[in-house]
Amino acid sequence: MSNSRNTIARTEILNLIREAGEALSHADLQASLGDLCNRVTIYRVLDRLLEEHLIHKIADVDGNITYAACHDCSGRHLHNHIHFRxxxxxxxxxxxxxxxxxKLPRQYVVHSMNFTVSxxxxxxxxxx
Amino acid sequence: MSNSRNTIARTEILNLIREAGEALSHADLQASLGDLCNRVTIYRVLDRLLEEHLIHKIADVDGNITYAACHDCSGRHLHNHIHFRxxxxxxxxxxxxxxxxxKLPRQYVVHSMNFTVSxxxxxxxxxx
DNA sequence: TATTAATTGCAACTAAGTTGCATTAATAAA
DNA sequence: TTTATTAATGCAACTTAGTTGCAATTAATA
Incomplete structure (x- = not known):
């Protein structure tokens, strides 16, 4: 069970990310949302959606962050697919x-992956 | 031929990166260098070393940037090895x-890669 | 040694992300 | 339906990261 609330900002942001053909940055979202909510709210909603495994975070080689929808992360949230920039x-x-x-040496414990090809x-x- | 000059800052920064057992961030370098040079200089030296293919840039899933030495990049500068955070x-x-x-679909042209596992x-x- | 242009320091700036706190509003309970 | 609870928001101020212009310095070459 989740104590996360279904607010307008959350709904809109999740829709935008789900319906976009590509990963979106904070700036992209802010541009699309206009003054529907404050920019700080966008950061906070993104954090919540990440925690809930509804979206995942992608960093390219320059550290630019974008967000894309998760498809089947109810079980594991590993995202071992490749991103292309x-x-x-x-x-x-x-x-x-x-x-x-x-194949990593046995002693490494893997929690998450970030594969970006440019x-x-x-x-x-x-x-x- | 290169018109890049062998300055104290460049020499020190390249040594630090080469001798470190792990990738270093701008902040790590600044801490090690003390007041040997200005922080802006560190950014500029790093840019030069990247262009000269002496170091490569690594971004983890949160966009944190670090730098590591290149080993054999005179030919190609592809860095298709995995980084572990x-x-x-x-x-x-x-x-x-x-x-x-x-294996990417044929139409994709690959220039660089950033693989980070956490x-x-x-x-x-x-x-x- | 003198010349030239790459490099540096400094100050000011932009961009990205964070924090504290008072206010608002989604949800659950009465 | 109304009330109570607390998650979520807006705002302002802040930190951190990286950039830019320009005058002063200095490595490399002639």
């Missing part, structure tokens, strides 16, 4: 079907 | 021997 159109997308394989997305590489 | 001791290390395997490092997982 396009250097041309700046979009960040989840490649849910691409799971990297790797380059040109299909749309932008085609334009060249 | 320990949630206990906060250290970030390069696992140079661990290269993840994955959890407990061998030292900290042993203490439990």
């Amino acid at each position: 396009c250097e041309e159109c700046q979009s960040v997308t989840c490649l849910n079907q691409v799971e990297p394989e790797f 380059g040109l997305c299909p749309k932008c590489s085609g334009k060249r | 320990c949630e206990e001791c906060q250290s970030v290390t390069c696992l140079n021997q661990v290269e993840p395997e994955f 959890g407990l490092c061998p030292k900290c997982s042993g203490k439990r």
